[in-house]
Amino acid sequence: MKLEGVKFDGRGLVPVVAQDARTGEVLMLAYADRAALERTAATGEAHYYSRSRGELWHKGATSGNTQRVVEMRLDCDGDAVLYRVEPRGPACHTGARSCFFTRLAGEGAAGLGEMLARLSRVISERRRALPEGSYTAELFRGGSGRIAQKVGEEAVETVVAALEGERLEEEAADLLYHLLVLLEDRGVSPDEVARVLDERHR
Amino acid sequence: MKLEGVKFDGRGLVPVVAQDARTGEVLMLAYADRAALERTAATGEAHYYSRSRGELWHKGATSGNTQRVVEMRLDCDGDAVLYRVEPRGPACHTGARSCFFTRLAGEGAAGLGEMLARLSRVISERRRALPEGSYTAELFRGGSGRIAQKVGEEAVETVVAALEGERLEEEAADLLYHLLVLLEDRGVSPDEVARVLDERHR
Numbered sequence A, B: 001m002k003l004e005g006v007k008f009d010g011r012g013l014v015p016v017v018a019q020d021a022r023t024g025e026v027l028m029l030a031y032a033d034r035a036a037l038e039r040t041a042a043t044g045e046a047h048y049y050s051r052s053r054g055e056l057w058h059k060g061a062t063s064g065n066t067q068r069v070v071e072m073r074l075d076c077d078g079d080a081v082l083y084r085v086e087p088r089g090p091a092c093h094t095g096a097r098s099c100f101f102t103r104l105a106g107e108g109a110a111g112l113g114e115m116l117a118r119l120s121r122v123i124s125e126r127r128r129a130l131p132e133g134s135y136t137a138e139l140f141r142g143g144s145g146r147i148a149q150k151v152g153e154e155a156v157e158t159v160v161a162a163l164e165g166e167r168l169e170e171e172a173a174d175l176l177y178h179l180l181v182l183l184e185d186r187g188v189s190p191d192e193v194a195r196v197l198d199e200r201h202r
Helices: A033-044 A114-129 A135-142 A144-164 A168-185 A189-199 B034-043 B112-129 B133-142 B145-164 B168-185 B190-200
Strands: A016-022 A026-032 A046-051 A055-058 A066-075 A081-087 A101-108 B014-020 B027-032 B045-051 B055-058 B069-073 B081-089 B102-106
Touching: A016 B027, A026 A033, A026 A046, A026 A081, A026 B014, A033 A046, A033 A055, A033 A066, A046 A135, A101 B034, A114 A135, A114 A168, A114 B112, A114 B190, A135 A144, A144 A168, A144 B145, A144 B168, A168 A189, A168 B145, A168 B168, A168 B190, A189 B069, A189 B102, A189 B112, A189 B168, B027 B034, B027 B045, B027 B081, B027 B102, B034 B045, B034 B055, B034 B069, B034 B133, B112 B133, B112 B168, B112 B190, B133 B145, B168 B190
Parallel strands: A016 A081, B014 B081
Antiparallel strands: A016 A026, A046 A055, A066 A081, A066 B102, A101 B069, B014 B027, B045 B055, B069 B081
16 A cells, blocks of 8 residues: 555544545544554545544544445545545444534535435335335336336336426436336446446546 | 534634535545635635645636635534535546545446536537537537427437336436537526426425
8 A cells, every 4th residue: 555645644543534435425534543544445445543542543443333345536636535435334423424413504405416325225125125105116006017118108107298398307216216226126236336337437 | 603613623624625516526625724625615715725835825826726615514513614606617626626636446336416417518518619520519509499309209219218117327328418419409407407306306
C-alpha cells in the first residue's frame, strides 16, 4: 500500500470519511493513524484511531457493527482518506445508519442512485420477512412469472407515457421498482447489473 | 441554522465532507470556520476556510467551479459537517471531478446507484454533442418513437431472461440504459423519478 503518500497531522492522524459502497451514503468521519490504515489494508476491516480512548479502534469489535472495506482512497494532497465500505449494521453509536442525521440547512432530496440503492435494500427485507399487507411481499408470493409480467406491463406504460408526453417520471418509477423486485426474485444483485453497465459504458 | 450544535476544534475549524448530491460521489474534504458555515447557509454556495491562505474561501470564486449546496448536515457528535452539493465543474484543483482519485488499496466497483448517475451524465453529454459513431447519439437522432421502442424491446428481453434464468443482469443493464436515454430525450430528469420513488416508498 502506498502509505508514503499519506500526510499525517501533528498528532499523527489523518481524517477518514467512511462511505457505503452500495448506496453512496456518507456514514461517518473519524481519524486514523498509520497503524489503523495498515490494519485496515491487511484485514479488509475498518480500523480507526479513537481520539477519546487514545488507541487503535477496530470499528464494531464490541458492537458487531463492523465495516468491510472494499476500497481505500487518498485525496489529491494526501491529507484525507476515503474508506468505501459494506457496513454490517449501523455506523452510528445512536443506531442510525449514518452519523450525519442532523440537518443544519436545506433539504436535499436523494438522487436516483441513492434512492434505488435504498429501495433495493427494502425489497430484500420484504422478501425475507414477507409482511402481511405489503405490495412487495404480495409480488414475491405471486412468483417470477407474475413479477416478470408486471415488468412488461410497466415498460409498455412507460413507452405510452413517453410518447404521449405525460407522467413519464411516474411510469419510469414503477418500471424501476418492479425491475428491482424481479432482480431480487431471481437472485441477481444490483451490483451485478452495475458491473455490466460499467463494462459496456466505460 | 442550528450552528450552536457545531463543535469547532482548537483552531475554530470543523472538517467538511463535500458530496455530489446526484451521484453520491465524495468530492473533497476541507475545513470551515463559523463564518464559512454561515456564508454557505446564507448564499447556498459552498464556502470553506482556507488553512493555507488563512481566510474565508468561496469555492470556485476564481475558477468558476462553484458548488451549489442543497443540504448541510451535522454528525452525531457535532464535530463534522456534510455539504450535499451540485458541483458546477470539477471539485479538484487537478481538474478531476473528485479529489479522492488515488487508490491506496482494494478495487471497489461502483454500486448500481453511482453507475446510473454517472451513465445519466454521459447520456446528457452525448445528447448535447451528438458525436459521430456513438450509439447513444444515434438513438437521439432516431427520435422518441425509436427510443421508446427500444425500451419496449429490452423489457421483453428482460422478461424472457428472467424466466429462462440466464443473462438477466445483461438484459436489465440494457433496459436501464435505454430507459435513461428515453428520460433524457423527453426532458425528464432522473431526480424527478427519484422524487416519485421517494414519495411512494417511504
